[in-house]
Amino acid sequence: MIISKMGKLKVDIDPKYSRYASEISAIPSKYDSLRVSKTFCNNRNCVSLIKVENFDWVLKRYMRPIFINSLIYTFIRPNKAIRAYRYAKRLLEMGIDTPYPVAYMATYRFGLFDIGYFISEYSSYRQLYETDSLSETDRKKLYRAFAEFTADLHRKRICHPDYNPGNILWGRTGDGEFKFMLVDINRLSFGKRSVRPYIKSLAEEHLPANLLEDYCAIMGYDLKMAESVIMQKRRHNARKMRLKELLGLKRKQE
Template identity: 35%
Template sequence: MKTIVNDEFRSLGDFIKSLPETFESGGTTLYKARNTVKKFTCDGIDLIVKRYKRPNAVQRVVYTLFRPSKAARAYSYANILLDRGYATPTPIAYIEIKKGGLINECYFISTVTTDTPLYDALVETPDFDRELAAKLAQYVAQMHIDGVMHGDPNLNNILYNREDDGTTHFTLIDTNRSTFKSNLSKSSCISNLVRLTHRRDLLEYLISRYAEYRKWDVDDTVRRVIEGLDKFEHRREVKYRLKQKYLK
C-alpha cells in the first residue's frame, strides 16, 4: 500500500492508513455509483474520502506502468489548481493498493466544501439565473484562457457560493481528468463546453456569454457546441440501445 499525506495533515496519518479497512463500515455515504464518496470525521476535522471503482485489467497495467492513478491525479491536480488560484477542496492524501504488482484499489482524501452545485440553480430551475450563468461563462472562459480545462465540467462538478454583497465564487471538484496546457486550442475548448449541460436554452446562453468574453463569433461558437452536443447524445443513445439489445 502506498500512502501520500499532505504535510499539513500529518496528524491524520494513522487514520488515513486505516481507511481501506474501515471504509466499508465507517463514515456517512454521500454518493455511491461507479465510485463511492463518504464523509468521515477525525480529530474534529471533516474529510471527504472517495474510493474509485476498481480498474479493469488494462487500466491496472496502465495506472501502474504508464499513467498516474485517478487518486494520484486528483491529489496532484488539486494542488495545481490551488497554485493557479482556482478553488478546490484541499487535497489531504491519496492511497494506492496493489495486488499482484498492479494497482487494484485507490482512494483520494480531501477537505469538505459547503459550496452548492450549480445543477439545481441552473438546470432544475425553469427560469434559470442569468446573472449566475453569465458569471459561470466568464469563469470557464478565463479557465480556458489560463490553460486550465476540467475534464468533466458538468454542473454538479462546479460549485458556487454567493456572498451578501453579490460576489460569486466557484469551486471545482472531481478534477482528476483535468488538462493543463499553456495554450488550449479553440476546438478543444469547444469540445469541453459540450459537457457543461444537456439543457439547450441554458447551454446556448452560457456559450453566447463565453464567446462574447473571448471575442469569438457568437453564432458560430453556439452552432459548433450544439452540433457537438447532438453528436454526443447520439453516440450515447446508440451505446444504450446496443447494451439493451445484447446484454439482456
C-alpha cells in the same frame, strides 16, 4: 509504500494533515466501518462525507478497474486518485478554487494497482443546479459570474471534459460576490492551444442557457462558430450514447 493487510498501500498526504497519517492510512482497511455522515454518490465510484478526528472530509473511492487498466495505472500513467490529488494542488496554485486536497491512497494486489482513494476537505458550496434560493436577479448575476469564471479557466488553459452542473460548486463571499469551485477533476487537461476543446466542454445541455453567448462575448469568439462546435459535439455524444446502448443490449442477449 506501506504494507497492510490489504497488500501494498501507497499514500501521499498533504503536509497540513501529516500528523494524521496513521488515521488516513487506515481508511482503506477500515472502509466499511468509517463514520459516514452522508453519501453523495454510490454508482461506479462512491463519494462520501466522512468524519475523521474533528474533520469533515470528502472521500472518493474509485471503482476497481478492469485488468488492462490496472496494468496501465501500474506501469504507464497515474491512476485517477493521484491525478485528482495532484490536479487539485495545481488548480489552487493557478488561482482556481477546488476543495483542498488532503491525501490520496492506492492499494495494490499481486503487484498491480487495485483501488484508489482521494480525500479532500468538505465545502459547503452548492452545486450549480441548486439555485432555487436565489431571486431571478441574483440568478442572472450568478450565471454571468459563472461565464466569467469559465473564461478565466480557459484563459489559463484548463479544460474540464465533464463540465456539468454537478461538478461546479458555487458560494458567496461576505460581500455577496459569487465564487466557484471545480470537483471531479481527475480528467482535467492543461495547456491545450486550440479553441475547440474548450468550447466543446460547454456542450452539456444542463449548463445555463446563456452561458455560451456570455462566454463568447467575454472571449471575443464568434457565436455562430461556437454554436456549430457545440452542435457537432452533441451529435457526437448522441451517437456515442446510442452505440453504448446497442452494445449493452447485445451483451444482454448473449
